[in-house]
Every structure is written in C-alpha cells, then in structure tokens.
Amino acid sequence: MLDSTPDGLNSGESPLLRTIGLTKRYGDFLANDSIDIDIWPGEIHALLGENGAGKSTLVKAIYGLIQPSAGEIRWQGRRILLSGPSEARGLGIGMVFQHFSLFDNLTVAENVALGLDGRESFKDMSARLEQVSEAYGLPLDPKREVWQLSVGERQRIEIVRALMQDPKFLILDEPTAVLTPKEADQLFVVLERLKAEGRAILYISHKLEEVKRLCDTATILRGGRKVETCNPRRETAASLARMMVGGEIKEVKAASGRTTTVPRLVVNDLSLAPSEPHGVRLEHISFELKGGEILGIAGVAGNGQEELFAALSGERSSKDPGTVVIEGIAAGHLSITQRRRLGAAFVPEERLGHGTAPRMKLSENALLTGHAASGMVHRGFINTAATLKTVDRATETFDVRKAKRDPEAASLSGGNLQKFIVGREILRNPAVLVVSQPTWGVDAGAAAVIRQALLDLATAGAAVLVTSQDLDELAEITDRIAVMFHGKLSAPLATREATRENLGLLMGGSSLEPKEVAHAIGA
Amino acid sequence: MELIEAIILAVLAASTPLLIAATGELVTERSGVLNLGVEGMMIVGAACGFAGAWLTGSVFVGALFGIIAGTMMSLIFALMALGLAVNQVATGLALTILGVGLSGLIGAGFVGERITPAVHLAIPGLTDIPLVGRVLFGEDGFVYFSIALVVGVWWFLYRTRAGLILRACGDNHVSAHALGYPVLRIRTFAVMFGGACAGLAGAYLPLAYTPFFIPGMTAGRGWIALALVVFSSWRPGRLVIGAYLFGAVTILQLHAQGWGIGIPSQFMSALPYLATIIVLVLLSRARSGGSTAPAALGTVFVPDR
Numbered sequence: 001m002l003d004s005t006p007d008g009l010n011s012g013e014s015p016l017l018r019t020i021g022l023t024k025r026y027g028d029f030l031a032n033d034s035i036d037i038d039i040w041p042g043e044i045h046a047l048l049g050e051n052g053a054g055k056s057t058l059v060k061a062i063y064g065l066i067q068p069s070a071g072e073i074r075w076q077g078r079r080i081l082l083s084g085p086s087e088a089r090g091l092g093i094g095m096v097f098q099h100f101s102l103f104d105n106l107t108v109a110e111n112v113a114l115g116l117d118g119r120e121s122f123k124d125m126s127a128r129l130e131q132v133s134e135a136y137g138l139p140l141d142p143k144r145e146v147w148q149l150s151v152g153e154r155q156r157i158e159i160v161r162a163l164m165q166d167p168k169f170l171i172l173d174e175p176t177a178v179l180t181p182k183e184a185d186q187l188f189v190v191l192e193r194l195k196a197e198g199r200a201i202l203y204i205s206h207k208l209e210e211v212k213r214l215c216d217t218a219t220i221l222r223g224g225r226k227v228e229t230c231n232p233r234r235e236t237a238a239s240l241a242r243m244m245v246g247g248e249i250k251e252v253k254a255a256s257g258r259t260t261t262v263p264r265l266v267v268n269d270l271s272l273a274p275s276e277p278h279g280v281r282l283e284h285i286s287f288e289l290k291g292g293e294i295l296g297i298a299g300v301a302g303n304g305q306e307e308l309f310a311a312l313s314g315e316r317s318s319k320d321p322g323t324v325v326i327e328g329i330a331a332g333h334l335s336i337t338q339r340r341r342l343g344a345a346f347v348p349e350e351r352l353g354h355g356t357a358p359r360m361k362l363s364e365n366a367l368l369t370g371h372a373a374s375g376m377v378h379r380g381f382i383n384t385a386a387t388l389k390t391v392d393r394a395t396e397t398f399d400v401r402k403a404k405r406d407p408e409a410a411s412l413s414g415g416n417l418q419k420f421i422v423g424r425e426i427l428r429n430p431a432v433l434v435v436s437q438p439t440w441g442v443d444a445g446a447a448a449v450i451r452q453a454l455l456d457l458a459t460a461g462a463a464v465l466v467t468s469q470d471l472d473e474l475a476e477i478t479d480r481i482a483v484m485f486h487g488k489l490s491a492p493l494a495t496r497e498a499t500r501e502n503l504g505l506l507m508g509g510s511s512l513e514p515k516e517v518a519h520a521i522g523a
Numbered sequence: 524m525e526l527i528e529a530i531i532l533a534v535l536a537a538s539t540p541l542l543i544a545a546t547g548e549l550v551t552e553r554s555g556v557l558n559l560g561v562e563g564m565m566i567v568g569a570a571c572g573f574a575g576a577w578l579t580g581s582v583f584v585g586a587l588f589g590i591i592a593g594t595m596m597s598l599i600f601a602l603m604a605l606g607l608a609v610n611q612v613a614t615g616l617a618l619t620i621l622g623v624g625l626s627g628l629i630g631a632g633f634v635g636e637r638i639t640p641a642v643h644l645a646i647p648g649l650t651d652i653p654l655v656g657r658v659l660f661g662e663d664g665f666v667y668f669s670i671a672l673v674v675g676v677w678w679f680l681y682r683t684r685a686g687l688i689l690r691a692c693g694d695n696h697v698s699a700h701a702l703g704y705p706v707l708r709i710r711t712f713a714v715m716f717g718g719a720c721a722g723l724a725g726a727y728l729p730l731a732y733t734p735f736f737i738p739g740m741t742a743g744r745g746w747i748a749l750a751l752v753v754f755s756s757w758r759p760g761r762l763v764i765g766a767y768l769f770g771a772v773t774i775l776q777l778h779a780q781g782w783g784i785g786i787p788s789q790f791m792s793a794l795p796y797l798a799t800i801i802v803l804v805l806l807s808r809a810r811s812g813g814s815t816a817p818a819a820l821g822t823v824f825v826p827d828r
Contacts, residue, residue, distance in 0.1 A: 065701065085703035101698035103691050104818060114691050115702055118684045 014077045016041045016169055016200050017062065017093075021071035024057050031057040033224040034071065039169065044191060044201045046211040046232055049221035050244055050443040051414065055204050056098075058221070059171050062202075063095045064088040086117060094167030096158045098174045098204075102146050108157055109142035115161040133160050136190055151300055152183040159190065170194065171202045176210060178469070180300055181504035188214055208237040222246055245444050261291035264463035265312075265344075265432045266325040270332075272311050272318060280304035280487045282311060287482060287492060289463040291431070294454065295492060296478035297467040299507055304487040305467045306349070309436050312465070313346040314339045327431055340369070343431035347421055349440065349467075351414060355421045358410035362402075363387035365409050366394070366424050374428060394423035398449060415446030422450050426457055433457060436467040451477050471503060485509045530774055531658050535666055536732060538770030540565075540724040542669045544748035545755075545762050546676050547720020552752055553680065554713035555693035556604065557821035559615025562745025563622020564596040564718050565725035570630035572726025573736040577633055582641045585730050586665075586723060593722015594715050596622060601714045605707050608823045619745070627738045634736060641665065641731040663731045672720070677759040689713060693817030696824040706824055721745065754803035756815035761806055769799045
C-alpha cells in the first residue's frame, strides 16, 4: 500500500532535490550548461523550454540515465551519484516518459513488473497494482497486452508504475501531449492529489496555459542554460513564451477577406480496410474542401489520421475512383505521382524517412516529390541546376538555416527541415495541400513561419487540409475543424464556434447534441 | 510393429539436433538478436565435439567441447554485432562461412576415425516393453536433455523475472534501457546460450547420430533450425511440434521412396519443408491479432551514456 505521506520529508527546510552547476557535454555541444534547480516537497515545478533547450538531458541526469559531465545532484541535502535508473527509483525518484517506455507485446502487469525492482512475487505485485490503480482512480486491466490499449490507458500504466514505487519525486515528460482535454483534466486531478500528499512533481510541458493553471514554480531553459525561475501564475503565457524563445514570436496573421471558391478536394464515403495488423479502418469519410479554405482534422493520434493521409496522398489507392476527387477529377485509384500532376501536394507527419530520404541531399529530396510537375527532369535526365534552384528558393522564402548550400536532409534540425519540406511543396503552387502535423516538434519561431505559409497559400486560393493534435494550432489557422475518432470523421465545426469542450467530447468519441451539429454545419 | 518402432526412433534421432539448435536460437531472437550463424556454430560444434570425444574417449567430454566451441563462436558474433554494432545479418552470414572453414580445419585430422557413440538408456523390464519401451526408456542422453531444455526454456521465458526482462529487451530495447536494464549484457548472454545450444546440437551428430565426422555433416540443419524458430512464431511449444514434424516427414518420405510410390523423389525430398511450413503457418494464423516476432529483432542498439 502507498502511505499517504511519504516519510523522510522535512518540508520547509531543505529542497528535496537540488542540482548545482549541472553540466552535460556531448563532444563540443553543451546540452546542459551549469544548471541550478531546487525542487521542494509538495510543489509542482514546471520545466519549460523549446526543443533542444536541454529539458530532456536534465531529467535524464536526475533519473540516472546519463552521467553529468560536471556539477552535482543533491537529494535531501546529500550529494548523490546515480549509476542508473534503478538507483534513482530506490531513492524515491519516479519518471513518466514522453515516448512511453512500454512493451507492446507484454501485458499491463508484466510492464509494471519491469519497472519495479522485483522483490515481491508477481502475484503480490498484481494485487498491489489493482489497489494502487483503484486508489488513484486510474483503472487498468492487468491481463491485457499493451498494443490493445489507447494512448490514455498506456499513460495510465506509466503513472501507476511510477506510483507503485511510492515516489517522493515524480518527473512527467510532456504528459498531456497525447491526451484529449478530458483525459488531461483527469490527470490534473491525480497530480493535485499527489501534491497534497507531499510529493514533488517536475512537470515538462509546452502548453503554457496548462502550466499556469497547475504549477507552483516554473524554471525556464534556453539553449542549455537556465534563464529564469518564476511563479507561472504571475506571468502571462506571452511572457513565458518570450523567456523560452528569447524574443518576440511573430504573430500569425490571416489576410482579411479570404474568399472561398470552387471545391478543390472532395472525399465521398471513403472506407478503407487497414493495411497493418494494428491499423485503423477508415469508415465512410466524407468532406468537401473549397479553394481558399483551411480544414483542420483534430483527434488523438492513432485514430486513423495516418490512414486518411495515405488514402488522400495515394500511398494507398482505393478501388472506387470517386472516393477522392481532386480538382474535379476522380482520383481515388490514381498513384501519388498522378495526383501530384492534378495539382495536389502532400506533407507527411514523419519528416525523416517519409517526408525526406535522410541520407540524400536537399536537392535530391526536392526532385523526389517535384519530378512529376516541374522542370527538374528533362527527357529523363535530371536538371541539376533546377533542383538546386528549388533548394535556394525554399531556403530564401522560408528562412531554412543550414550549414551549406545543399546538405543531407538528416543534418538539418527538425524545424528547419520541416520549413524546407513545406516550402518545397508550397513553391510548386499546389491547388490542394494535405499536411499532417505541420509543426510537431518544431520550435516556436519555425512553427510561426510554417503556419503563416499555410495561411498565405489558402489566401492565394489553394485548399489546405491540416491534421494536427494541437488544438491551439488548429484554432489559429483553420476555418473549420473536424474530429477523427476510431476511423470516423465528425461533421466539421466552424472554428470560431468550436469550443475546447465540444472538440474534447468528439475526440473522446462522444457525439454532440444534434442541435449543435446542425448549427455548426449551417455555419 | 518393429518397423513402427524403428521409424519413431529414427524420427527422434533426426529431430533432436534441430530441436536443440532451434531452442537456443529462439532464446537469442527473443532477446532481439538475429544470429544467422547457427549453421556455422553447429558445424564447429560437430568438429570440436568429435575431437573431444576421440581424444578422451568420453562422449560427455565431447558434448562439453561442442558446447564450448559453439559458445566461443557466438562470442565472436556478440563482439561484432553487439559490441561494435555491426549489421547482424551480415555478421551471422560471415559466422557461418567462418564456421564451415574452421570445422574443416579442425576436423581434417579426424576424418575416417571412429568413436564409440553415446550409450542408450537401458532399464531392465521397461526398455523391453514392445513398441514404446525403446522409444521412452531406451534413448541416448541427448534426446532426454533436449526435451528438458525446451521445457526449461519455456519455464524461464514465461515464469521467471529474468525471462520477462529478456523478452522485454526483444520487444523494445529503448524502453528496456530507459528502465535501467543492461540490454547489451542481457543480449550477450542470450547469444551465448544460443551458441552453446548450436554447439551441442552440432556435437550430437558425430557423437550420437553417426559415430564418425565428415566435413559439412550438419548439411543445412542450422538453416532449418532458423526457419523453425520463425515458423513457430517464437514459441517453445510450437517449436517442438515443428521440429518433430520435420523429422517425421523426413523419415517417412525416405521409407515411402523405399516402398516405390510413383512420386518423383525430388518432390518427396521437399515434403518435410512443405509440411512444416504449412502446419506452422496454419498454427500461427489461428491466433489473430498481436504481432508475433520480437519487435526489436535484428535492430542495432547503441545506448547513450
């Protein structure tokens, strides 16, 4: 059983955990540069920063996964040297990973057992698992295999696994990134309760509103250094963002008077069986997207967004040509290249390996999607000058930062590579752009550039379909939002009328009141 | 009656090396490592096993030599594929080529020599029971050991914490590392176990199957063992079915050819492969959902520190 108050806490006197001058060096690169941070019992401490600011490195060092190059970590006033995570767990440090550290083909109970030290029998452990999950309102079926579970349930396993060690200090790495708003609210209830029990929580997140609501203290990292420790409740989301970025973020502006024209992308009753054993079946998906319009598709990952992208881009074709209509031409049976020739362009979610070939140069990657409808190929021969020109134009227009003129795709940072990929497609002046997770894992500056580019493209008359898990992003750039759940697409809501609550309901699989739906469609 | 008993005995003898080698490879693959060098480790085990038995006159010492030789071979693989993170497929294939050459070198002096093969169990009364007596109570030690080995491996994988950790490494090495498990060390032990089993399976051939050594005497059994692991969906129970089925069809088609059935001999020789593949594919189709292969199988893992 868990004690309601972990022993050995003398709150108010010394911090539970303190890092002094913590530094981690990889070759010439300083991932963490002399970071001081104090964590007190009974507080929820936010760790903020852009990608690459050093948040992950810092928590990995605290959890014993990597050894710091310099500096020290103090636990309850004593200096500690951690040889590995099991030692950290022994002290009372628990961690819930961003990319879940779960094993798909093992059961829930086996997954939990792997995170414990194995001193109790499997049977006792299973019994305790049920007690803990019930006590905290995190229901779990110990006998199910992980691949059968939803993302929210998977996170529950991680949290219960951490709680079973009765931690004094719990690290959560972007726990709400994959949750529906309702699931996130349930998580906050659990976290508040852990805080009331006197445990400390280090909370990594990108969502500033959430941090303001939940956290008592915030430490902001930038470029591996600590910028500030503050009380997030006294800051605004904008001031926190400024500290993270180190400057103002350009605001995304939609041109006024954007007009919609003819339907450029129409999907009629598209159903598709999954191609993989654990895939999602698309069921009766229909929507119409006009020129000058941006339609957003929200939803928790793994509800069929990847499958829909594959069906739209032609990675999987349908037997019935009429299911996908591009520029008035039935294209359901056409290949990717044929669809591109009709004026469509596609930006997949995965940048390396799907959006680009990692070990090929940017010019070669430009050719890979541009060969169908541009002057890059002449009588079967590559026009090298034209491919390089495309790279230069994308670089200039979208501020792609790179070390040389034509580097390998894998050498670019995530944000710069994404700017290049989006730029490469937009420069082809597509009539229809289908883009999946345009700013996933991209820093705030690059994200603003990409969102602005999508808005400008729509203003120029193209139809844009954006799939994203970031509701704020969809609210910022789209005209209408539809929600994907279990392979079905809801009727689109007008963005200015869609509330977080009704989107959250749709993301969790509930349907809206008929009146609301009718209202939204009419809008 | 006599014929049926003889056939069953021949089936057990033909299946045992496959079962031992495949069980070892199953453990290796369950930890996420694909070692294609089973054939090479087997053939070195055969040469060293025969050498050990010939030099000492003891089949037991011969078997130990085989186990040690197989383990040494697997350590070469572990050094390359785990220590230096070299591609596992290429390393495994190279290990087989190395093994074939090495066994020819070691065994060159022993070609044409004979040893006393492994003794068979003899319990007065029990072994004399018609039909089942010699099958159940008159086998050599390898056959009994192979069955204990599979049961032991099943128990280890599904009933012990160490087995759970090993399966976890094969499912997702990044997660296993994040939880603090020494992935490479666990995999090295799994590879060594696979090598020991392959070495023993190889040694079985000159120590019990035929009492002499000839170069290349494993004759592709290592490859069959590899295929059995895949077609058994990495499950010990199905491995037993697959190994005995393969042995049974091999022996039966030989007899059938002897009886003069008018089917081309090439087709008959292909039968064991066909039958085993069909049965195991049907078995694995019976269980829907849930992928069967260890998810991290054959992928390189380099921990960051």
